[in-house]
Amino acid sequence: MKLKKCKACEIYTLKDECPGCGKKTLTPRPGPFSPGDRHGKHRRKEKLKKEG
Numbered sequence: 885m886k887l888k889k890c891k892a893c894e895i896y897t898l899k900d901e902c903p904g905c906g907k908k909t910l911t912p913r914p915g916p917f918s919p920g921d922r923h924g925k926h927r928r929k930e931k932l933k934k935e936g
Contacts, residue, residue: 886911 888909889895890902902909 888912 887896887898888900889912890897890905890907890909892907893902893904895902895904896912897903897909900909901907
């Protein structure tokens with residue numbers, strides 16, 4: 885199991901739903917970087933579209 889965080893309440897939990905507000909929890913940090921990531925170029929391209 886991985887530690888998860890609720891963005892609304894800032895509560896850390898192991899559950900998929902926040903015990904405080906009932907919203908969905910997320911992993912608090914991104915996955916590890918890999919130089920052999922075949923899809924990194926596409927992911928960065930999509931991220932730039934969302935930001936700009």
